Amino acid sequence: GAVVSQHPSWVICKSGTSVKIECRSLDFQATTMFWYRQFPKQSLMLMATSNEGSKATYEQGVEKDKFLINHASLTLSTLTVTSAHPEDSSFYICSAEGGEYYEQYFGPGTRLTVT
Amino acid sequence: GQQVMQIPQYQHVQEGEDFTTYCNSSTTLSNIQWYKQRPGGHPVFLIQLVKSGEVKKQKRLTFQFGEAKKNSSLHITATQTTDVGTYFCAGDQDSNYQLIWGAGTKLIIKP
Numbered sequence: 277g278a279v280v281s282q283h284p285s286w287v288i289c290k291s292g293t294s295v296k297i298e299c300r301s302l303d304f305q306a307t308t309m310f311w312y313r314q315f316p317k318q319s320l321m322l323m324a325t326s327n328e329g330s331k332a333t334y335e336q337g338v339e340k341d342k343f344l345i346n347h348a349s350l351t352l353s354t355l356t357v358t359s360a361h362p363e364d365s366s367f368y369i370c371s372a373e374g375g376e377y378y379e380q381y382f383g384p385g386t387r388l389t390v391t
Numbered sequence: 392g393q394q395v396m397q398i399p400q401y402q403h404v405q406e407g408e409d410f411t412t413y414c415n416s417s418t419t420l421s422n423i424q425w426y427k428q429r430p431g432g433h434p435v436f437l438i439q440l441v442k443s444g445e446v447k448k449q450k451r452l453t454f455q456f457g458e459a460k461k462n463s464s465l466h467i468t469a470t471q472t473t474d475v476g477t478y479f480c481a482g483d484q485d486s487n488y489q490l491i492w493g494a495g496t497k498l499i500i501k502p
Contacts, residue, residue, distance in 0.1 A: 320426070381492070382479070384492070
């Protein structure tokens, strides 16, 4: 089946630094990828929709200058959390849309802790 | 690698019939979570199961976690049109801080 990977799986960084998270579709091409944020035992909150070769579409309330998204190829999208603060600590999940019926496949998530 | 297999991929039912989706992990899980995604929407958290053999109910939905903590199921009794959507399981492995997602089961109500 379709596989989506994320790297790193977890990261600890200092306040004020930037962190880049990669999302890759390993065995299919994804023109659309989604980035979510999740708190424990809560629903996935959509942050932005990433389309290959164009600018990402951000959800209301998500700062595009803080959460930089790049979808450079059909198999890779990156989310960079710039000038991270402790309140950015969370679980970030990506998903990639692909296959004959545009199914959505989820990555394993990246746990970010900002100290 | 670690996998969670979810079956079936699609299930067509008449309104009022029951629906079940199954998840099987290649490794033991610390817990398993279930989500529902409506058409055009995004995954909504339904429940988390933690204990071996655990069974939890939410109205017409029954969730089970296997004794070996490698499999789980979601059963919906007497489906309604509001149940339409894709149901995902996601297994949590503490040591890796990662969720391993099933591919989802799409519930379709026949007209």
